[in-house]
Amino acid sequence: IGALSAKSDGTGQNDDGELTFLGRVLAHLPVDLCLGKMIVLGHIFGCLDECLIIAASHSQKSFFAIPSMQQLAGHRSKLAFAQGAQSDSISFVNAFKAWHSSKKKGQLRHPKDELDWGKENFIQIKRIKEVAELYEDLKKRVSQFNIHVPQSPQTLDYTGAHRQKFILQVVIAGAHYPHYFVQGEIDEDLASRELSGFNPRTTVMVRNLPPYSFLYYKQLQSLFRLCGQVKAISFDSSRAYVEFYRTSQDSGVLPEVSLALLLPQQSAPLELSVFPIEQIEILAEGRSITHMKAARVNVDFQNQTVCPVGVVSGAVDPEKLPPNHLFVVNVTEVVEVGHFWGFQADEASLAKQRRLTAEINSCTLQPVTVSLYPNLLCLAPYSETNEQNMYYRAKILHMRGTTVEVFFLDFGNTGVVSCSGLRELPPNLQSHPFQAQEFQVTAMRPSAQSIILGNQWSSRARDRFITLVKGRSLVVSLYSILHGVMRVQLLIDTETSNTSAVDILVEEEHAMKAEESFDSKQNHEIIMSLYKDMERGTYVPNAASSSWNDRKREEKEIIDDLLTHFAKGRHSKTKVNLYGPHSPNKISFYSLSHRTSYKTVCIERSSINSLALNDSPHYKHQRMLVAGSVSVNATGTRILLRETTMMPDVPGLPALLTMLFTPIMELRTDEERTCYTGALCGLGWYGQKQEGILAEHDIELAFDVKFDVEDITEINALRVAVNRLVCEGPNGTIHLGPDRISQLQEDCRDRLIRLFTKSPPREEGPQVFFEKPEKWNQVDPALKMDIVEPEGGKTGRVLFQLHSVTLLNS
Known part of the structure; x- marks a missing residue:
């Protein structure tokens, strides 16, 4: 925690150190020690108000209402309050602020108005008021230590709000050290096969469907009605893949998918009322329909069609490919950095556009007669x-x-x-293929700077990309087509040469280069071989034989006949329980601490992260989860996590956070001592044993990005800046004026952001595991350079000791 100043470096001294400033504050707070530490770290990094709300919220029963009969609606509300941050703590902050703001504006003056607001937002008013009381009490208690919430908090722009959110996430992680967990790897190939190539961001899978499953598509759609609007269902033997409409421009996992994955946890099982197989087959009237038992059938709700699958999913239709993999695109709408809409700007495509526009505007157009609705x-x-x-x-x-x-x-x-x-x-104008196409730029992902200062992309990155492409005709090179989106290499015509958009964004540190996914690489190979065949003149169109076409037509007739028949009248039915919904991209976590890494990690059901998905399993760097509360079952085999926060997806972040907040650290190097390969973090060791003082909490890091001496120096400099704000004596926190405190806080915040957005970015590299894990005192003292705390370190009562640096061979 850092409440005592004991230093454990093998000298065998008494563990009873002196109380630090943090220790004195904790002694006055009626909350869990970790939550008290969060309040002090919140003061240091300028997010005290948010930390007081979190501490008060986690010290009482949750004010989020998740009624048994309305679990999905309750969970949806909590997800909405998280505002894209995968954090229970942040959802508490945003919900509390929304309630508090509505009260201040006088919108909840009457008790009935407040109760109605609570019902609408699934907030228990009695409990949120108890949190408010504790929040005010904590505010008063910390003011005795010259720790104050700013009277008039500044309004933040897009960049400032995301910077503040990142700093808060770091503070949450610092308070809950060493409750750190990382996500397990997902076999990308297996996950893609299990989901049959569908998009894991928009699709879930259901199993154990009965024969002739397509007959029950309306029932299946209604089972998901509380999750969101279903776009399509694809039936394949005893499985069905349920795809949702994308309701926002955010490219991550849809909230509808998260809610669908909650369905198995409800008390009522998912079940279908099904017809006896004999009854279905009697209706065939002499036709053989047994081959339709496990038929692959697509249901498209927008076009209201139910059709047998004609082409193997994932196959490319050459008719829909541009004549050449290099072609010109007119960019009309930028969705996000590297994601835009446009249309092909070659002469043939433009002529097609002109003809279509002329045809539409020469007709006598009628007003829309039906009620308007999305899509x-x-x-x-x-x-x-x-x-x-x-x-x-x-x-x-x-x-x-x-x-x-x-x-x-x-x-x-x-x-x-x-x-x-x-x-x-008019129906005759619906049949022409739509000319607009969605594009995404290949082989790049947001840089640490973009992620930290924006929701994936910073406003500077977005403005730069819009300047590069909006309203321009640009050359693109088709790489792959995934889920209907063309993935392309985008070429920008500069004064001197044709430059890749990725190179420009990487050079300006808005983006970093990245691997393409397994599905994209596979699709690329198919497309490239098609273009080669067309170039050589060896491409043979896969004109299906007339017998195959006849068979598909017959299958379509059978489907239509059966659906028509069973839509009428009453038929005897039996119940069938479904398995799922499920996603092969669901994340499993394991502890960063080696002593507990073998234990199964479970996340409490009510947590936002209980159903977290990894939508980019081709990124192999570690991603970190922090838990506010950790408990172990009676047999010691399972760990249950509560109050979880998923940290931003920045390479090297788990190692940086651990080194920043650990009491003691010992660096690991390769055999030649040319680079750092990892670090052992914990409370240090006793005597000659080389065993950790509290070994079960020691964390053995194996770096997945390259760190150097400069990084360790930066971590130490930030620890010095933190110590200045929580020190004792005549220059201690209690004696500082508000301007000096504000100045020191801004110094800590700037150093923190600089540490995580290093320029140029740290290189990623393979992990190298130390041969003697969890053994301390493995560095020759002659190669260890102790760093001395300037000025205030003389008292020894500092929050953070400075890390020794292991010298490298140049």
Whole structure:
């Protein structure tokens, strides 16, 4: 914890050290020691208010209401309050602030209004008021130590808000050292096969479906109605893959997928009412339909079609490929850095666009007669400045009173139009393929700087990418097509040469180069061999034989007949229980501490991270989870984690955090002492035993990025800056004025951000495991350089000792 100043470096001294400033504060706080430490770290790093809310919330029963009959709605509310941060603590902060802000504005003046707000947001008002009381009490108690919440907190812009969120996540991690866990690796190939190539961000899998499973697609859709809007269901033997509509531009795992994975935890099992097989087969009227028992069938809810699968999933349709893998794209809408919409800008494609526009605007257009709803296809007006309105094919995205936001299906841009301006899309104009295409840039991911200062991408990275591509015609090279999105290498025409967009973003430290996923690499090979065959003239179109086409037509007729028949009247039914929903990308965690790494790690059901998915298993660096509370079962085989926070996906972050907050650290090097390979972190050791003082909490790190002496120096410099804010004596915290405290806090915050956003970024590398794990005192004293604490270290009562540096051969 750091409440005592005992130093354990093998000298065998008494463990009873003196109370540090942190120890004196903890003695006055009626909360768990780790939560008290969080409050002090919150003061140091300028996020005291948030830490007081977390400490008060975790010290009482949870104010989130998750009723047994409304588990999904309760969990959805908690996810919404987390605002994209995979953290229980942050969801408490945002919910508390929302309630507190509504009260201050006078919106909850009457008890009924407050109770209604609580019901709507699944917040228990009585409990949140108890948290508010404890919050005020803690605020008063820490003020005795000259620790104050700023009276008028500054309003933060996009960058400032994300910087603050990252600092808070680091403080949460620092308070709960050593409760650190990392995610286990997922076999990308196996996960892709198990999900049959579907997108793990939008799709879940259900098993144990009965024969002729396509007959029950409406029942299956209704089982997921509380999770979100189902886009499609693909049946394959006894499995079904349920895909949800993407409801926001965020490219991560959909909340709908997380909610679907909660369904098995509900008391009522997922079940279908099914017809006896004999009854189904009697209806065949002499036709053989047994081959349809395990048929592969796709249900598309947007187009309202139920069709047998004609082509093997993952296969590429050459008709939909551009004539050449190099082609020109007109960029119309930037979704995010490296993600945009556009249309092919070659002469043939532009001529097709002109013909289609002329055909639409020469028709007599009728107003839309049906009630408007999201995903409805229609015609919408659009005009450039001072030009006449023309109509184009569009899809409704969002309803906004008398206006709607639409997506133009042949261009890729969006617009807001009045509801009265929409026109019906005639059936003959629906059959033409939509011309707009979604693109993603290959082989890059956000840099640490982009992740920390933005929600994946910083506003600077976004502005730079928009400047590079928006409204321009650019050359792209097709790499692969995944889930309907073209993954491309994007070339930017600069004054001197054609440069890859990735190289520009990497050079400016907005992005870093990354591996493509297993599915993307496989698809790339198929596409490249197709282009080679077309180039050589050896490509033979896979024109299906007439007998195969006849068979598919017959299967479609059987499906339609059976669906029509069973939609009428009553038929005897039996119940079948389904297994799932499930995702092969669900993360399993293991402890960073070697003594407990063999134990099974479970996360409490109510935690946001209990159903966390790894949507990028091709990134092999460690990703870290911090637990606020850890308990072990009676047999000692399982660990249960509560109040969890998933740390940002920054390479090297688990090692940096551990080295930053560990009391004592001993660096590991390779045999030649040319580089650091890891570190042993903990409380140090006794005498000559080389065993740790509290060995079960020791963490043996094997670095997955390259650290050097400069990094250790930066960590020490940050520890010195922290010590200045929590020291005793005449220059101690209690005697500092508000301006000096603010200055020291900003110094700590700046150093923290610089440590994690090093320029140039640290290189990733393979982990090298030390041959004597968890053994202390493995460094020759002659090669160890002790670092002396400047000025305030003389008293010995500091929060952090400075790490010794093991000298390397140059």
